[in-house]
Amino acid sequence: MENSTSKFINKLELSSSPHIHSKWSTKKVMWFVVLSLLPPLISGIIFFGIYQLLIIAVSVFFAIVTEAIIKKIRKMKITIDDGSAVVTGILLGLVLPPNFSLTATAIGAVFSIAIGKELFGGLGFNIFNPALIGRAFLQAAFPVAMTTWTKPNFSVDTITSATPLAAYKFDRVLTQLKPMIIGNIGGSIGETSAIAILIGGIFLIVVKIVNWRIPVSMILGMILFSGIFWLIDPIKYPNPLFHLFAGGFLLGTFFMATDWVTSPITAKGMWIFGFCISLIVVIIRIFGGLPEGVMYAILIMNAFVPLINRLTEPRTFGEK
Amino acid sequence: MLKFYTKKSFNGGVHPKDFKELTKLLPFEQIPIPKQIIIPVSQHAGKPAKPLVRKGSVVKTGELIAEVDGFISSNIHSSVTGKVTKISSQVNVNGILVDSIFIDTLETEEHIKMPALNFEKITPDEIKQRIKEAGIVGLGGAAFPTHVKLSPPDDKKIDYLILNACECEPYITRDYRLLIERTQDVIYGLKLVMKAINVKKAIIGIEDNKEEAIAKLKTALLNFPEISIVILKTKYPQGAEKMLIKAITGKEVPIGKLPFDVGCIIQNVGTVVSVYDAIVKGEPQIKAYLTVTGKGIKQPKNLIARIGTPLIDIINYCGGFTDDVKKVIVGGPMMGFAQYDLLTPITKATSGIIVLTKEEMKYFKETNCLKCGKCVEVCPLNLIPTRLVRLIQNEKYQEAKELNVSICMECGTCTYNCPANIPLVQWIRLGKQKMSKILN
Numbered sequence: 001m002e003n004s005t006s007k008f009i010n011k012l013e014l015s016s017s018p019h020i021h022s023k024w025s026t027k028k029v030m031w032f033v034v035l036s037l038l039p040p041l042i043s044g045i046i047f048f049g050i051y052q053l054l055i056i057a058v059s060v061f062f063a064i065v066t067e068a069i070i071k072k073i074r075k076m077k078i079t080i081d082d083g084s085a086v087v088t089g090i091l092l093g094l095v096l097p098p099n100f101s102l103t104a105t106a107i108g109a110v111f112s113i114a115i116g117k118e119l120f121g122g123l124g125f126n127i128f129n130p131a132l133i134g135r136a137f138l139q140a141a142f143p144v145a146m147t148t149w150t151k152p153n154f155s156v157d158t159i160t161s162a163t164p165l166a167a168y169k170f171d172r173v174l175t176q177l178k179p180m181i182i183g184n185i186g187g188s189i190g191e192t193s194a195i196a197i198l199i200g201g202i203f204l205i206v207v208k209i210v211n212w213r214i215p216v217s218m219i220l221g222m223i224l225f226s227g228i229f230w231l232i233d234p235i236k237y238p239n240p241l242f243h244l245f246a247g248g249f250l251l252g253t254f255f256m257a258t259d260w261v262t263s264p265i266t267a268k269g270m271w272i273f274g275f276c277i278s279l280i281v282v283i284i285r286i287f288g289g290l291p292e293g294v295m296y297a298i299l300i301m302n303a304f305v306p307l308i309n310r311l312t313e314p315r316t317f318g319e320k
Numbered sequence: 321m322l323k324f325y326t327k328k329s330f331n332g333g334v335h336p337k338d339f340k341e342l343t344k345l346l347p348f349e350q351i352p353i354p355k356q357i358i359i360p361v362s363q364h365a366g367k368p369a370k371p372l373v374r375k376g377s378v379v380k381t382g383e384l385i386a387e388v389d390g391f392i393s394s395n396i397h398s399s400v401t402g403k404v405t406k407i408s409s410q411v412n413v414n415g416i417l418v419d420s421i422f423i424d425t426l427e428t429e430e431h432i433k434m435p436a437l438n439f440e441k442i443t444p445d446e447i448k449q450r451i452k453e454a455g456i457v458g459l460g461g462a463a464f465p466t467h468v469k470l471s472p473p474d475d476k477k478i479d480y481l482i483l484n485a486c487e488c489e490p491y492i493t494r495d496y497r498l499l500i501e502r503t504q505d506v507i508y509g510l511k512l513v514m515k516a517i518n519v520k521k522a523i524i525g526i527e528d529n530k531e532e533a534i535a536k537l538k539t540a541l542l543n544f545p546e547i548s549i550v551i552l553k554t555k556y557p558q559g560a561e562k563m564l565i566k567a568i569t570g571k572e573v574p575i576g577k578l579p580f581d582v583g584c585i586i587q588n589v590g591t592v593v594s595v596y597d598a599i600v601k602g603e604p605q606i607k608a609y610l611t612v613t614g615k616g617i618k619q620p621k622n623l624i625a626r627i628g629t630p631l632i633d634i635i636n637y638c639g640g641f642t643d644d645v646k647k648v649i650v651g652g653p654m655m656g657f658a659q660y661d662l663l664t665p666i667t668k669a670t671s672g673i674i675v676l677t678k679e680e681m682k683y684f685k686e687t688n689c690l691k692c693g694k695c696v697e698v699c700p701l702n703l704i705p706t707r708l709v710r711l712i713q714n715e716k717y718q719e720a721k722e723l724n725v726s727i728c729m730e731c732g733t734c735t736y737n738c739p740a741n742i743p744l745v746q747w748i749r750l751g752k753q754k755m756s757k758i759l760n
Contacts, residue, residue, distance in 0.1 A: 124689050125688065314702040
């Protein structure tokens with residue numbers, strides 16, 4: 001071909017349609033999630049001090065290193081640049097108690113990645129939320145340290161550092177709503193400030209990384225199930241709003257239960273998943289020996305995800 | 321906002337940035353006849369047409385050069401006046417080698433036309449006969465011969481004739497320009513099709529981003545109470561037959577059935593214009609209206625080109641490629657075919673040539689499936705692409721079949737939306753091909 005266009009012919013790419021793609025990639029999604037985790041991270045630093053940043057940094061560092069080493073041992077491509085280990089590291093840090101031991105943090109991060117994620121085959125193949133697996137391990141290994149809480153800065157309460165759920169369960173003290181929304185209460189680094197969590201969570205819903213069905217079903221489920229008990233005996237059982245803002249419920253709602261890999265892929269499945277988590281949380285909080293149950297509720301429901309996906313297959317278009 | 325959500329549509333789908341602004345204001349222009357034309361004898365779904373000419377034959381513009389062979393087939397006419405130099409195989413726009421008639425054009429052009437027919441007096445059978453003679457095929461993409469489509473089995477009662485004016489593929493503005501420049505002809509073409517299949521009412525389905533076309537149609541339709549217009553949400557693949565029927569009538573075409581099983585026949589805007597030209601002007605289908613666009617072409621245009629014009633002539637007419645050109649696609653960017661031989665000729669159903677740059681294609685690294693469910697969310701047919709792909713990768717074709725993989729229309733919505741950049745529809749395409757070999 002003698003015309004000017006011919007010099008381009010070898011540059012032309014061939015592939016099967018579609019030829020365009022949305023703006024999203026795994027990497028971009030992960031970095032958006034990291035961005036959304038900044039408000040709870042900042043609230044943790046404000047209420048518990050700059051040391052908490054060190055905990056997060058250690059957690060992230062060990063998460064990344066663990067993933068890289070395992071990939072290297074397994075002679076696989078090192079994929080730490082996809083950002084998923086960073087997300088797991090931050091999430092684990094956020095659910096640890098303030099001023100937690102850095103050594104234990106590192107152990108938790110290694111466990112999260114090694115056992116929670118890579119053992120199953122790496123990104124996308126894990127059944128359980130890796131950060132929660134790490135936390136569950138730490139809870140078992142360091143039960144005292146994991147329930148040693150720090151009194152927050154700007155605390156209204158001069159005596160106690162206990163979390164609202166523990167205060168209610170063991171001392172029958174009902175924390176006021178306002179500090180629970182702002183975050184100057186006892187609790188894990190990233191879980192105390194409802195407002196910070198909502199900022200990050202709503203951001204994820206707006207950019208469509210988080211499917212709204214899971215948070216909405218969890219919140220509605222929480223109001224419903226805790227509301228039933230509250231209506232039965234408003235003195236014995238705390239009100240639904242308390243349940244909503246207490247403990248790790250909101251952090252779990254927006255950042256843990258909504259983890260793509262470990263939540264259902266069908267719309268109906270998401271509703272079932274969300275409602276069931278809230279039901280289990282309410283049961284553990286009200287009847288269990290532990291004051292808080294969000295972690296176990298999510299882990300338990302993670303196990304049901306494959307089954308939920310099977311049972312909620314959408315009806316194919318045109319199928320009777 | 322509320323209005324936005326109440327607009328008729330279907331479940332799922334995506335809305336890619338459409339880049340229609342590149343060409344939506346440009347009127348069609350006629351591209352000069354090239355020195356050589358290559359006319360494939362198969363430009364339609366079904367059996368290739370049987371060539372009537374041989375090397376050395378001199379043909380006139382509009383002369384029948386290959387005729388219908390079998391029930392599903394289509395006539396093919398010469399789009400130029402010239403001399404047949406050879407009949408040999410040539411890659412077509414779908415990347416397949418087909419027998420093609422190579423014609424060197426002569427300087428003076430001689431037209432052969434069919435007699436014009438009277439719009440008022442024509443009978444349904446005469447309309448269908450003329451559509452068959454003129455070699456009209458559906459211009460929505462599949463190029464199914466129109467005379468076959470307009471002859472549903474006698475036991476199927478047709479309630480709706482739907483004019484598909486969605487043009488949901490990004491970039492392409494062919495139907496949009498036809499609606500604006502040939503509004504009356506679209507309506508008369510539609511009236512002719514209504515008469516051919518004996519329906520009293522027709523519905524035009526159009527996406528809400530085509531304001532100017534909607535305004536033109538609304539004015540023109542004041543005298544035609546039998547034709548109504550339904551404005552649909554702008555969403556890909558709104559123009560897929562099943563999606564369009566669902567959006568307009570609420571009916572779902574059952575698995576394994578065709579639109580006429582739910583009383584619908586769908587025609588594309590370009591097709592009804594061809595019908596009008598064939599009957600009122602006596603012109604066979606020898607021209608294609610198409611959009612040449614994308615950031616990889618210097619001057620995007622809407623063109624009228626003779627069928628068989630090689631891509632290279634069209635690209636040169638539009639100023640050639642830019643330096644960062646990466647891909648040439650015939651059809652839309654969601655379902656079109658990438659080209660590797662620029663001698664490939666355009667065919668009757670070519671609606672666009674999209675020249676993309678790397679930046680427009682947004683390639684990202686493929687990662688493991690994140691089970692995010694975004695493919696499930698957007699699949700217009702409610703399939704579960706991620707699971708189908710896993711089954712196909714593991715060669716579990718029977719299970720994939722049970723999950724209705726065969727109805728996938730390969731619209732590409734899942735792949736477009738996959739954050740892990742897994743080539744979902746490409747796997748499904750491969751799986752369907754392997755399946756048909758193994759399971760049958």
